[in-house]
């Protein structure tokens with residue numbers, strides 16, 4: 001990849017949030033959902049489920065987040081369905097955040113980065129989720145390729161599951177928690193784009209389920225980039241929790257709902273109505289966060 005992108009992911013995301021409402025809907029074809037939709041747990045069921053979600057939502061939600069594992073479990077034919085979903089969603093105007101949660105030593109990370117963030121790849125997406133367990137610096141190839149290709153990277157910081165605290169709240173020599181350290185790295189990464197007046201392209205994943213436990217991690221959420229907030233719906237959080245969890249950063253939050261929307265399928269109108277309800281609730285919650293929060 002040699003041609004620099006015309007526009008950064010952060011500014012494309014901000015526009016999509018403003019125009020379509022700040023909602024990310026997950027494409028998570030759980031076996032149980034396929035069954036609920038009357039579909040078989042095979043490649044035909046996967047394809048029908050995925051096509052239904054993309055056709056119902058890609059022309060209206062800001063972000064679609066396919067969860068790669070649900071496609072990988074069907075092997076190469078599952079990946080082919082994923083490729084098609086990415087291309088069709090982008091074509092219809094949704095930004096695609098590939099939920100792959102990759103993380104490896106830098107030289108291997110470069111291959112993961114090429115898979116999702118190089119425009120020449122069949123899985124080219126607008127952004128990807130990554131895990132910093134091998135150290136933030138190991139993510140450098142993805143961070144650099146994102147800058148070059150106008151894509152984004154979301155780093156797991158404070159995940160929505162209760163087990164995450166064992167690692168993420170751990171305190172480093174010097175006193176900062178691991179999560180706070182990741183947020184500090186992201187703030188530095190976004191500084192250039194922020195100085196140019198744009199939201200940064202480097203996001204953090206911070207669960208909407210965390211209630212007031214964020215204080216325990218000493219987390220400063222003002223990273224100048226987006227905050228992906230999974231946990232609304234099936235994991236028990238609601239849009240009304242967002243101002244409490246995120247404070248002034250609520251305007252940079254992109255809440256994710258997967259099963260909470262998907263359970264309304266396969267009827268396309270019901271999927272759309274559910275996504276619209278969540279988008280309204282989230283917008284109201286963000287507005288309640290007060291002005292100047294950006």
Ligand SMILES: O=C(O)c1cc(=O)[nH]c(=O)n1[C@@H]1O[C@H](COP(=O)(O)O)[C@@H](O)[C@H]1O
Pocket residue numbers: 026028067099129158159160161205206207230231232233234235256257258259260
């Ligand atoms: O990175 C993620 O998307 C993610 C991070 C996290 O901390 N918690 C979390 O639930 N997720 C993903 O967000 C989605 C949540 O799905 P629902 O619980 O069905 O809304 C799943 O695809 C998870 O893999």
